[in-house]
Amino acid sequence: MQNAMRRTKADAEKTRETILATAEQLFLRNGVAHTSLEQVARASGVTRGAIYWHFQNKSHLLNEMLNQVRPRPEKLAERLNAPTATHPLQNLRDLFVEIMAGLAGNEQKRNILTILLLRCEFTDELSDAEERHTDFINQFIALSEEQFGCERVRLRPGISARLAARLLHATLIGMLSDRLRDPALFDTQAEAPAMIDALFSGLLVDWQIAGHGASA
Amino acid sequence: MQNAMRRTKADAEKTRETILATAEQLFLRNGVAHTSLEQVARASGVTRGAIYWHFQNKSHLLNEMLNQVRPRPEKLAERLNAPTATHPLQNLRDLFVEIMAGLAGNEQKRNILTILLLRCEFTDELSDAEERHTDFINQFIALSEEQFGCERVRLRPGISARLAARLLHATLIGMLSDRLRDPALFDTQAEAPAMIDALFSGLLVDWQIAGHGASA
DNA sequence: TTGTTTACAAACGTATTCGTATGTAACAGC
DNA sequence: GCTGTTACATACGAATACGTTTGTAAACAA
Secondary structure (H helix, E strand, O other), X not given: OOOOOOOOHHHHHHHHHHHHHHHHHHHHHHOOOOOOHHHHHHHHOOOHHHHHHHOOOHHHHHHHHHHOOOOOHHHHHHHHHOOOOOOOOHHHHHHXXXXXXXXXXXXXXXXXXXXXXXXXXXXXXXXXXXXXXXXXXXXXXXXXXXXXXXXXXXXXXXXXXXXXXHHHHHHHHHHHHHHHHOOOOOXXXXXXXXXXXXXXXXXXXXOOOOOOOOOO | OOOOOOOOHHHHHHHHHHHHHHHHHHHHHHOOOOOOHHHHHHHHOOOHHHHXXXXXXXXXXXXXXXXXXXXXXXXHHHHHOOOOOOOXXXXXXXXXXXXXXXXXXXXXXXXXXXXXXXXOOOOHHHHHHHHHHHHHHHHHHHHHHHXXXXXOOOEOXXXXXXXXXXXXXXXXXXXXXXXXXXXXXXXXXXXXXXXXXXXXXXXXXXXXXXXXXXXX
């Protein structure tokens, strides 16, 4: 009726992306559970019919949204095991800084991670999303542990590779959480290097602040 | 009908507490938004009438629940400014360890904090809860910054008191998050001291591992 | 003893929300 | 040019969920 109703493949894809982008905004503002598909449809200029055509239901829609920015685990391993010219933990350090920088520079990543951490309830209906999330966390910790366990790495006495890995992950998650909750809290991009270097100095006996001279 | 229906003051209070305890379990399992007051009522052995008698609505019920374990800000300041026999940051360190230990030892605290961090959406309806939460965070950071800014504290070059405070808070939140998400991830009580000491070693030039000898 | 208040239960009415089922206009292939 | 399929809009039905109102037995006060 109201629309010209010409629906080519490209149009359909555009509709799908509009729905995803609109849902992103609404989920971010109102929370996932507090956003109905009717609201998403209206704000997208379509009806629920369109949403149910493109997605099975709300949780599948959310999963598709998360998949847009979810890092693939194999990329992580590949990234960390690349050869490093300086310290064996240089890759891990750089990754940390990159993650924080990527968050500052990419609004979509920021929005979706905010939804994941602050605007959604991990319940049965999202159990597969939670599971993959947990898997990713465990893999991050396992890979970090490998890095810290490298024989060239000299941990402080009393610090095991596993403990170092978990402390690193906790710090990462905490910084993301704090930063997402209050964007004005600190300048992620500028201060992340100092923070990670401080952390590494606490974990290692021989960490030289490598941020500005040795790498890149 | 079914109940003897004798309702003294004590009975009413018991009903109220039952509702709170039941809601705690259901919120924890299913998330706040995905739990209806009808479900809470049934699991409590009452009707919604009882819930609406004791609480205005679901968000007020949640707020009352949070108030059961919310630390009062003035306690925090008092705690941190107590005289310390050893290092000026000893109080901050001990507080960190205590928080993690309290979490391990107190199921109610653990449940409610889990609800707050993982099972609830911060939306308009919970805006006052969120506001107080944010206020508490900012106060924690401000107080920590004061501690780190103490003249007897020797921060590493490149580390400001504010940065140290924010890194500490991020690490605390991250450890709580990780631990609540996966209770088997690490032994909070046993490993927290090593973690905080590692962090402080990275922030300060003169931090001696003080966990086992210096402080009572 | 009687009236009032407490502490709920039960009933009411409305508004969403979901999933599905059906209708339909335009495109794509032949 | 006809047909099947795509990409939706519309309609349907059932199930909550919420907040309020009303009913009521027991406690409590006088």
